[in-house]
Amino acid sequence: MSFMKSAALAAVLGLTATASVAQEVTLRFQHFVSPNSANPKYFIEPWAKKVEADSNGRIKVQVVPFMQLGGKAPEQYDYVADGVIDGGWVIPGYQPGRFPEAEAMEMPFMTTKNAEEASIAAWEFTQKHLADDFADVHLIAAHMHGPGIVHKRAEEIKTVEDFDGLKLRGPSRAATMLLNKLGATPIGMPVPAFPEALSKGVVDGGVITWEMAPSLKLDDLADSHTDVAGDKAFYNLFFIWAMNKDVYEGLPDDLRAVIDANSGAATSAWAGRAHDLGDRDGRAVMEAAGNTLATISVEETARIQALGDEVVADWIEEANKAGLDGQLLIDDARALVAKSAGTARPLE
Incomplete structure (x- = not known):
């Protein structure tokens, strides 16, 4: 002790x-x-x-x-x-690398x-x-937490190509890996630093949840908020x-x-x-501010998900090299997510 x-x-x-x-x-x-x-x-x-x-x-x-x-x-x-x-x-x-299985x-x-x-x-x-x-x-x-959303200055994300060259605050190693695949430049920074970085143009935007948007003043600092299509989260x-x-x-x-x-x-x-x-509360604040709330098309989401699959494959290879069974971890995570689907109660 x-x-x-x-x-x-x-x-x-x-x-x-x-x-x-x-x-x-x-x-x-x-x-x-x-x-x-x-x-x-x-x-x-x-x-x-x-x-x-x-x-x-x-x-x-x-x-x-x-x-x-x-x-x-x-x-x-x-x-x-x-x-x-x-x-x-x-x-x-x-603490990247300390709890690799959780990723x-x-x-x-x-x-x-x-x-x-x-x-x-x-x-x-x-x-x-x-x-x-x-x-x-x-x-x-x-x-x-809930689904990660792309919050940025100027117009919303519509295609994979729209990510190219964007400087985006990245919240996790997995999200950073995906942003790299999309052609964006991930910028690591703590959440409290994000509003100032966005207002000064240090970043073009960032990926974070709806719920955090009001406390970060993204109703004023961002113009658009973009989610992917479907029922799966861009990152978590x-x-x-x-x-x-x-x-x-x-x-x-x-x-x-x-x-x-x-x-x-x-x-x-x-x-x-x-x-x-x-997320319900935060989304309502962004909507009330008159900002653009957008969803990427099913076709473009499929392109992003294909890049996400590459991230998963890279992660499995990396996990295997570290002595873990990467495929087993991914398979079990997916099975448990599928098992829990539909169990949530309606929000009040």
Whole structure:
């Protein structure tokens, strides 16, 4: 056990000792976006309140936005694992190469455009293939966000050729691989830097979800928002909601049971659904601004998907060289996505 893990566990035990009979515990969870963003608004904060209610107030969940407890978003996994914080929202892909198997869920056109059902698949994929990868944290949920959209200045994307030469902010390794195939120049940058880069012409646009568009002021900074045809997402991101393992194991049995009851497939679906609600809200803001909301034709989408298939083939070869069974990972991801299709509830 690391020093920081020991300190975290001691802190929990100290709190429970002072509370004696009540054994009250405060858990500090951290995320890296605005509290008004979809996941915090529709999942993280409600999850925290439900845990508090289910524990009859014996667990207090403190949710802290914008990485205000320290570190940067790419460091979040280690902050949780080492006990600097009790739990947090993590994008494993922010550490390229560390969790390669998780990238199977992020391949172009892998998931449907419904984040709730894609997140059910993500949880099952995690249980089947990623338990060892995340063995040093306690997993609460694994989920996907909604479909990635191309947001840019000037007119919408209509053809594959329209990508040629565009400087586009790329959110993940898989999305960057696809943008390269399309002839665009991917520019890596954290989400908060995107609006300024777009306003100054450093980038022509970027690929990101509908839900994030309002908080990034894309109703003002972008002119067009383009999706691909069909029910599959242009790209997606894989997330986990996780807790420090020693802190979790140090909880009294009944409080650990509260965390367990708010973990797993249903909780993962809840986290995904938060993004579906956010996408609905964000799309409405872009539409109300009078921006162009476009969908690439079925024929051009097929051309993009063919390039996406090349990305998948390249990834399988790369995974095989790393000692993984790349084809098995892709096949299992696709099978789980197909299995979860149609399971989502209608949005309110």
